[in-house]
Amino acid sequence: MSESVSKTQYLQTILELSGGDDDSKISNNQIADHLNVTPSSVSNMLAKLQEAGEVDVVPYYGVTLTEPGRQTALRLIRSHRLIETFGATKLGLSISEAHFNADNLDHDADDEFVNALEKFLDYPKYSPHGLLIPDANYNYEPDKLRTLREANDGETVTLNSFTEDLELLQYVETVGVTLGSTWTIKERLPFDGPLVLTDGRNEIQITQHAADFIYINN
Incomplete structure (x- = not known):
C-alpha cells in the first residue's frame, strides 16, 4: 500500500490485527508492517484519528478503537x-x-x-x-488463530485464511497456496530465510514476512 492510505483503512487494520478484541493494543510498528507505510505516517494518522474520537492512543503501549471507530471499521x-x-x-x-x-x-x-x-x-x-x-x-x-510463522518445524498445518492485503493475495496466488490446503513445515532456511513447506508431493517456499499474514487452524 502507498503512503496515501485512508483513515478507514487504518481503522480496518487495527480491528483486524486485534482479532476483534476491544482491549488488545496494537503497536505502530504492527500497523506500519501491515499497511507497508512508515512509522511516522502511522503516528501522524493516529493523531488525526484520536482527535476525531475514533481511536485511543496510549504512548508506548499501543492503540485501540473507540466505539465510533469500531463501528466505522x-x-x-x-x-x-x-x-x-x-x-x-x-x-x-x-x-x-x-x-x-x-x-x-x-x-x-x-x-x-x-x-x-x-x-x-x-x-x-x-x-x-x-x-x-x-x-x-x-x-x-x-476465531483466535495462529500465524503460519508461529507453526513449529515438522508440524502439519491447514491454511485457514489470508489477511486483507492486495500484495499478499497476489503473492499466495503466485506461489500456489490455497485455503484449506495442508502442508508440513519442513524447515526454515537460515538468515531469516523462507519457510519450506511440503504436501508430500510438492515443495514451496513462503517468506517469513508473508507467513505473518497467513493464518492456520489451531
Missing part, C-alpha cells in the same frame, strides 16, 4: 468482504482481483445495498480469503 469490513465474495463467487474473479475491486467500491456502498447483496449471496459467513464477515448487526467474533 465494521461497516467497511462488512461491505468490503461481501463485495469481494460477489466478485469471486459470481463473477469468477481471482481473490486478488475481487479484493482490488472491493477496495474501490466498499466506501460508497450504503447499508441497503450491502444487506441486499448479503441476501443475494445467501448470507456467507466468510470472505473468499477466509475472514469472518460481520453480520447486519455488526456482530464480529473471529
Whole structure:
C-alpha cells in the first residue's frame, strides 16, 4: 500500500490485527508492517484519528478503537468482504482481483445495498480469503488463530485464511497456496530465510514476512 492510505483503512487494520478484541493494543510498528507505510505516517494518522474520537492512543503501549471507530471499521469490513465474495463467487474473479475491486467500491456502498447483496449471496459467513464477515448487526467474533510463522518445524498445518492485503493475495496466488490446503513445515532456511513447506508431493517456499499474514487452524 502507498503512503496515501485512508483513515478507514487504518481503522480496518487495527480491528483486524486485534482479532476483534476491544482491549488488545496494537503497536505502530504492527500497523506500519501491515499497511507497508512508515512509522511516522502511522503516528501522524493516529493523531488525526484520536482527535476525531475514533481511536485511543496510549504512548508506548499501543492503540485501540473507540466505539465510533469500531463501528466505522465494521461497516467497511462488512461491505468490503461481501463485495469481494460477489466478485469471486459470481463473477469468477481471482481473490486478488475481487479484493482490488472491493477496495474501490466498499466506501460508497450504503447499508441497503450491502444487506441486499448479503441476501443475494445467501448470507456467507466468510470472505473468499477466509475472514469472518460481520453480520447486519455488526456482530464480529473471529476465531483466535495462529500465524503460519508461529507453526513449529515438522508440524502439519491447514491454511485457514489470508489477511486483507492486495500484495499478499497476489503473492499466495503466485506461489500456489490455497485455503484449506495442508502442508508440513519442513524447515526454515537460515538468515531469516523462507519457510519450506511440503504436501508430500510438492515443495514451496513462503517468506517469513508473508507467513505473518497467513493464518492456520489451531
